[in-house]
Amino acid sequence: MDHLVLEVGLAVILISLVGLVAAKLRFSVIPFYILIGMAVGPHAPHIGVLDFRFIHSSELIDFMGRLGVLFLLFYLGLEFSVGRLIKSGKSIAVGGTIYIAINFTLGLAYAWLNGFPVEEVLLMAGITTISSSAIVAKVLVDLKRTANPETEMILGIIMFEDVFLAVYISILSGLVLSDSGSLGGVLLSALYALGFMLLFIIVGRKAAPLLDKLFNIRSNELFLLLVFGFLFLVAGFSETIHVAEAIGALLVGLVLAETTHQKRIEHLILPFKDFFGAMFFFSFGLSIDPFTLGDAVWLSLGAVVITLIGNFVAGLMAGRSAKLSYKASANIGLTIVSRGEFSIIMANLGKSGGLMDILQPFAALYVLILAILGPLLTKESKHIYKLLNKAFRWDRPKQPQRSKP
Structure with missing residues (x-):
């Protein structure tokens, strides 16, 4: 294939077809x-003249995938509110801290024990x-569990994770992408990134009345142009100061x-988020x-087991x-076990920083397994709980009260 537009068109058709299969x-x-x-x-392998590989368009599709990351994080910022997390109360803050602490500690220990x-x-x-x-929200809606008592905690933990993600990516990008090899230089770069985030949010919130006037445009065309310009400018500038461009997009959404x-x-942004988000996962593939997935099979399977245990306990x-x-x-741990877009963003950060090649196939297999297992575990959570309850006897049957003579 040497026709760029044709390749991109075929890519979109393929994405649509597998999307329909997934929906069915x-x-x-x-x-x-x-x-x-x-x-x-x-x-991918090819046989003689039967070459269906996307080679000439791969750079363009990769760029469209980068846009997908920006739109995903930008949309997440629009949905997120620091005020909402504060109002959610102490229980969500405690629950989110427990979840992050357990899973992050297990992740650190697992990678360290494997000699990385x-x-x-x-x-x-x-x-x-x-x-x-994305997966957790879709599963909750599909299974009609939005009114369940545990759903508020599930959404609260997701919000808490988003805060952790924003801070962690800013620190990690300073570490991985920094030109300075010294610990002091890395810490300075990380503090610089955190300072930029805090300053941007503070200034952005103070400038809300000015932004209201600036974006008060009747034409959707001009309105979107201004939104896109603001998004890409801030994301691009963030990258120049070693703050991940995805975090720049998140900051714009928050503001x-x-x-x-x-x-x-x-x-207006939702169709772009969906389209470029699909291109993001396709470009990652x-x-x-x-042929390198075999090298990461046992590493990925071990991580899956650790994640399943850590999620359930947390x-x-x-x-x-x-x-x-x-x-x-129990439903909380079984529902939020899916991994997806954020794991891939972290793997791509490692690729940008020139870290070990094994991270890409590891992330691919890990995400594939948990993106399939997660919805299944959520759907069958009732039966899983019954089996576990037989072993741990959490809900003991009530003893019948004796009637008075």
Whole structure:
């Protein structure tokens, strides 16, 4: 193939077809997007003249994937509010801290025990800690569990994870992308990134009235141009000062969420988020050499086991800390086990920083397995709890009261 537009058109058609298959099977689309990308990527096998690999368009699709990351984080910023987290109360803060502490510690220990260097250890811990907001939210809606007692805690933990992600990526990007090899230089770079984030949020919130006037445009065309310009300018500038461009996009979303135009931006940006988000997962699949996945099988399977155990224990502890029942608490751990977009963002950060090649196939297999297992565990959470309850006897049957003579 040497026709760029034709390749991109075929890519979009392939993404659409596997998306339809995923919808029919009622599965998350993320593993399907990654798998089809691997099947037609530059590293995929070909037989003679039967060459269906996307080679000439891979750079363009990769750039579209980068845009997908920006739109995903920007949209997340629009949905997120620091005020909401504060109002959610002590229980969510405690539950979120428990969840992050357990899963992050297990991720660090697992990577360290496997003999990885410090930077790779920190990156692998990030890959294994953050659950997929997109998959979790979709599963809750599909299974009609939005009114369940544990759902507020699930959404609260996701919000808490988003705060952790923003801070952690800023620190890690300073460490991985910094030109300075000294510890002092890395810490200075990380503090510089954190300072930029805090300053941007403070100034942005103070400038909300000015932004309201600036974005008070009737034409949707000009309105979107201004939003896109603001998004790409800040994201691009963030990258120049060693703050991940994804965090720059998140910051723009957080700032614009404080304006009166938040709903309008959210409505207009949603199709772009969905389209470029799909391209992001497809482009990640293109970057994976299927023949290297074998090297990461046992590493990925071990991480999956650690994640399943850590999530269940963390969910149980978080739920019980909020005085939820054992059944509702178990549902928390089984629901937020899926991994997806944020794990891939962390893996791409490692690639940009020139870290070990094994991180890409590891993240691909890890995400694929948990993106499939997560929705299944959530769907079957009732039966799983019954089996576990037989062993641990959390809900003991009530003894019948004797009637008075």
